[in-house]
Amino acid sequence: MDINKLVHLTSFAGEIMLENGAETYRVEETMERMCNAYGVQKVDSFVTPTGIIISITDIDGKIYSKVTRIKHRKVDLDRVSKLNDLSRQICNENIPLNIFEDYLITIKNGHEYEPNLVIFSSGISAGFFTLLFGGDFKDFFISMLIGFTIQVLSRTLNKIGTNSFFINAIGGAATSFIALASTSLHIGNNTDKIVIGSLMLLVPGLTITNAVRDTIAGDLVAGTSRIIEAFLIAIAIAVGSGLVFSFWISYFGGGSI
Amino acid sequence: MNLFMPSFYSFVATLAFSVLFNIKGKNVWLSAFGGGLSWFFYIFSLEFNISEPLAFFYASVAVAIYSEIMARVRKCPVTIFIICGILPLVPGGGMYYTMLASVEGNVTKSLNTGLSTLTIAGAVAVGVILVSSLTRLITFYYNKKK
Numbered sequence: 001m002d003i004n005k006l007v008h009l010t011s012f013a014g015e016i017m018l019e020n021g022a023e024t025y026r027v028e029e030t031m032e033r034m035c036n037a038y039g040v041q042k043v044d045s046f047v048t049p050t051g052i053i054i055s056i057t058d059i060d061g062k063i064y065s066k067v068t069r070i071k072h073r074k075v076d077l078d079r080v081s082k083l084n085d086l087s088r089q090i091c092n093e094n095i096p097l098n099i100f101e102d103y104l105i106t107i108k109n110g111h112e113y114e115p116n117l118v119i120f121s122s123g124i125s126a127g128f129f130t131l132l133f134g135g136d137f138k139d140f141f142i143s144m145l146i147g148f149t150i151q152v153l154s155r156t157l158n159k160i161g162t163n164s165f166f167i168n169a170i171g172g173a174a175t176s177f178i179a180l181a182s183t184s185l186h187i188g189n190n191t192d193k194i195v196i197g198s199l200m201l202l203v204p205g206l207t208i209t210n211a212v213r214d215t216i217a218g219d220l221v222a223g224t225s226r227i228i229e230a231f232l233i234a235i236a237i238a239v240g241s242g243l244v245f246s247f248w249i250s251y252f253g254g255g256s257i
Numbered sequence: 258m259n260l261f262m263p264s265f266y267s268f269v270a271t272l273a274f275s276v277l278f279n280i281k282g283k284n285v286w287l288s289a290f291g292g293g294l295s296w297f298f299y300i301f302s303l304e305f306n307i308s309e310p311l312a313f314f315y316a317s318v319a320v321a322i323y324s325e326i327m328a329r330v331r332k333c334p335v336t337i338f339i340i341c342g343i344l345p346l347v348p349g350g351g352m353y354y355t356m357l358a359s360v361e362g363n364v365t366k367s368l369n370t371g372l373s374t375l376t377i378a379g380a381v382a383v384g385v386i387l388v389s390s391l392t393r394l395i396t397f398y399y400n401k402k403k
Contacts, residue, residue, distance in 0.1 A: 081333040125273035132266040238356040
């Protein structure tokens with residue numbers, strides 16, 4: 001049994017899960033289960049949203065440990081779900097370490113939806129949220145346009161490596177600008193419904209859910225840091241759209257809002 | 258009040274959102290159904306003349322129960338369903354009106370809407386917490402029996 005390799009592989013698995021939007025307690029549990037399945041009993045892991053620390057003690061009392069730093073986080077729930085299946089499979093069957101590694105690499109290089117489909121569905125999502133919150137069909141089309149814009153903007157800014165708060169502020173600003181321009185040109189009818197529906201794309205739903213679930217699982221460090229992250233994202237959106245709104249009101253008056 | 262059209266809108270919006278979260282296969286439809294369900298329960302509870310935060314609470318409890326069941330049935334992480342399900346319940350409207358009031362310089366109004374937005378967010382979170390704590394209890398006893 002190559003325990004050194006086991007440490008590397010389990011922390012790699014944890015890294016994939018944490019980068020793609022799993023809760024921290026799930027990452028800790030999965031890593032410990034994987035190690036137990038390979039016959040190691042003494043495993044301790046400490047996971048926060050920005051890093052993983054794992055330490056294994058073997059039968060002779062020798063300690064193996066590894067620190068993994070997580071720098072980028074995105075949402076890809078398919079990978080989380082596949083890793084969950086893999087950990088279940090490891091607990092039930094005896095899989096050699098090199099096959100385990102192959103599985104992990106396959107999951108990491110997993111298939112994502114086409115960029116065009118993602119852009120299209122963010123438009124659809126923004127449009128239908130606008131309808132849901134009481135907009136009419138004119139607003140629906142404006143929101144679809146905003147949805148496309150937000151997705152294209154955030155993909156481009158992500159490629160350059162901009163931080164997420166700036167992306168959210170820019171997204172909020174673009175949304176408010178298009179919404180205000182469309183209503184003052186009488187293409188859209190309700191500025192508020194358009195903005196609310198479109199901003200649902202940026203609202204940190206996943207972060208809030210994970211914050212709540214981490215806190216009740218007892219991971220206080222992870223829970224509080226995720227709550228702060230959600231707050232900062234919400235403030236970034238509000239600052240971006242608030243700036244555009246206050247400029248608009250001071251130059252064109254508040255009559256059109 | 259019409260119950261089904263808004264629930265359908267919520268279903269489609271969540272369906273599109275699950276593509277953004279890169280959910281695959283049958284789970285796309287199941288999580289989108291959760292999104293429809295949450296808005297349905299929200300409007301349905303408003304029919305009984307209860308306060309807004311309470312309606313949000315009932316909706317989040319309903320969607321959390323649905324997600325826990327689906328996670329057991331499909332054998333995958335419960336977050337996939339919960340995240341999509343509570344998306345329509347996230348108080349985006351409250352956030353917008355708070356922002357607008359503070360831009361207009363109306364401090365009282367912005368504090369007022371800000372507090373009620375926080376209450377709604379808290380109600381949704383408490384709903385999720387309640388159900389998942391109860392599920393932990395149930396699974397604990399179930400495993401002990403075995």
